[in-house]
Amino acid sequence: MAAVDGENGTIADAQLRPYAEVRKGYTRFAEGDVLFAKISPCMQNGKHAIARGLTDRIGFGTTEFHVIRPGADVLPEWVHLYIRQPSLLRSAKSLFYGSVGQQRLPASFLEQLRIPLPRLSEQKRIAAALREQLDAVARLRAAASNQARLAKATDRAHLRAVWEGQLSRSWPLRRLEEVALLERGKFTPRPRNDPRYYGGMYPWIQTGDVEAAGKHVTKYGRTLNGQGLAVSKLFPSGTLVMTIAASVGAVAILGFDSCMPDSLIGIAPREGLADSEFLYYTFLHIRSQLESLAPKTAQANLKLATLNPLQVRIPCLEEQRRVVKQLNERFVWTRRLSGAAEEQVAHAAALRAAVLCRAFTGGL
Numbered sequence: 001m002a003a004v005d006g007e008n009g010t011i012a013d014a015q016l017r018p019y020a021e022v023r024k025g026y027t028r029f030a031e032g033d034v035l036f037a038k039i040s041p042c043m044q045n046g047k048h049a050i051a052r053g054l055t056d057r058i059g060f061g062t063t064e065f066h067v068i069r070p071g072a073d074v075l076p077e078w079v080h081l082y083i084r085q086p087s088l089l090r091s092a093k094s095l096f097y098g099s100v101g102q103q104r105l106p107a108s109f110l111e112q113l114r115i116p117l118p119r120l121s122e123q124k125r126i127a128a129a130l131r132e133q134l135d136a137v138a139r140l141r142a143a144a145s146n147q148a149r150l151a152k153a154t155d156r157a158h159l160r161a162v163w164e165g166q167l168s169r170s171w172p173l174r175r176l177e178e179v180a181l182l183e184r185g186k187f188t189p190r191p192r193n194d195p196r197y198y199g200g201m202y203p204w205i206q207t208g209d210v211e212a213a214g215k216h217v218t219k220y221g222r223t224l225n226g227q228g229l230a231v232s233k234l235f236p237s238g239t240l241v242m243t244i245a246a247s248v249g250a251v252a253i254l255g256f257d258s259c260m261p262d263s264l265i266g267i268a269p270r271e272g273l274a275d276s277e278f279l280y281y282t283f284l285h286i287r288s289q290l291e292s293l294a295p296k297t298a299q300a301n302l303k304l305a306t307l308n309p310l311q312v313r314i315p316c317l318e319e320q321r322r323v324v325k326q327l328n329e330r331f332v333w334t335r336r337l338s339g340a341a342e343e344q345v346a347h348a349a350a351l352r353a354a355v356l357c358r359a360f361t362g363g364l
Contacts, residue, residue: 027067031057034068034079036110040096040103044089050076066110075123081130082115082360086353116360130359137352144344151338158330159285162323163313171315177308179274180267184244184304185260186233192261200225202234203258207243210264213252214335215280217241224259232259240267240276242283244302249290251283265304278320281327282312 029035031054037047042064051059068083070076082088096103117123162168176182189197198204203220210217224232235241237257243250245263253276260266269276283290293310294302314320358364 026060027063027065029059029061029067030054030069031059032070032076034070034076034083035061036066036068036083037064038066038105039064040093040105043105044093046084046089048080048084050080064104066105066107068110073120074117075120075127077127077131078117078123079115081127081356083110083113085356085360086349087357088113126359126364129364130355133355133364134352137348137355140351141345141348144341144348148338148341148345151334151341154334154337155284155331158327158334159281162327163282163285168313168315171313171319173311174273174314175308176310176312178270179312179314180240180269180279182304182307183233183235183266183268184262185235185264185266186231187228187259187261188231197224197228197231198222200228202229202232203256204228204232205241205254205258205260205264207245207247207250207263210241210243210252211247211250215253215277215331216255217252217258218255220256220258229259232261234259235266238276240269240279240283241265242267244294244307246301248294248302249283249287251280251287253277253280265307272317274314275317275320275324277324277328278314279312281324286312 029051031051033051035049035051037043047065068079070079092105092109095106095109097106118126200223202224204222204224205217205220206222209220213219234257235254237254239254241252241254241260242265243263244265254266267276267279269279290302293306315323
């Protein structure tokens with residue numbers, strides 16, 4: 001990490017440690033060193049810290065971080081705050097090397113990084129002001145996160161009031177396959193990212209699209225072309241979709257015709273027996289049960305053979321529609337609360353990035 005003249009003309013040092021000490025499966029560091037996670041996604045997620053309170057002022061840890069040792073005229077916190085800028089972390093991502101899921105940032109990124117270094121007294125002043133502002137942003141984010149948790153807890157309470165109330169006990173238990181047709185998504189080519197099948201007119205949704213949706217899937221990130229459609233299956237708008245691999249039990253209703261892989265299933269209510277919105281709320285209520293049914297392997301996977309015989313309480317259609325109307329009305333408020341909370345979380349993230357940027361460009 002090279003030093004750059006500050007406005008006052010002084011030069012200080014903050015160097016990436018050359019490590020003969022990275023050996024035997026561990027990294028050695030000292031009090032005041034700045035630890036920079038080099039493995040993805042820890043690097044992007046801000047897993048960086050200053051080594052403090054070490055016994056004998058020496059510590060040992062994983063080899064999955066780089067160590068920066070500030071010089072005598074460099075405040076460790078100054079370096080720590082500088083390397084946590086979102087824009088810097090985004091630029092670092094382009095240099096990752098290694099296999100997918102185990103990618104690492106080379107030491108050369110930090111070795112070539114230039115950092116503004118005013119005199120120590122100015123570093124301390126700016127760092128103190130920056131801490132105060134970042135603490136305020138953190139409080140804003142915490143308040144927004146609490147609001148989001150409140151919205152989810154309220155949703156769960158509404159669902160419990162229906163499915164654990166006295167009235168629901170009179171609803172008959174039916175096998176899921178009796179009231180709905182379950183079909184697994186399809187996409188047979190390997191590798192799945194073969195570009196020959198993409199870029200056409202047919203929407204293509206995946207697990208993340210369902211997880212990110214509210215009640216309805218209204219967005220998609222990719223499309224299939226004619227070749228892709230030939231090796232997939234198009235599900236009609238209005239189909240209830242559930243995630244069954246890795247992330248289990250997330251549900252949403254398709255807002256458009258779409259193809260999807262076998263990590264998703266389409267659920268079509270049988271005419272006269274079930275309402276798609278009622279099943280949507282049913283699955284929201286029993287998601288933890290669905291998760292417990294998935295085998296505890298490296299990647300959870302819920303099979304149709306497990307879902308089809310699953311017993312759910314299904315009243316008559318008139319009663320289902322009454323319940324849906326009631327829940328729709330109650331969920332309107334919590335959806336607004338949740339949406340406002342998400343906006344506040346995003347605002348806090350943007351504000352944090354702006355505060356950090358301003359601090360290192362002479363704005364504090």
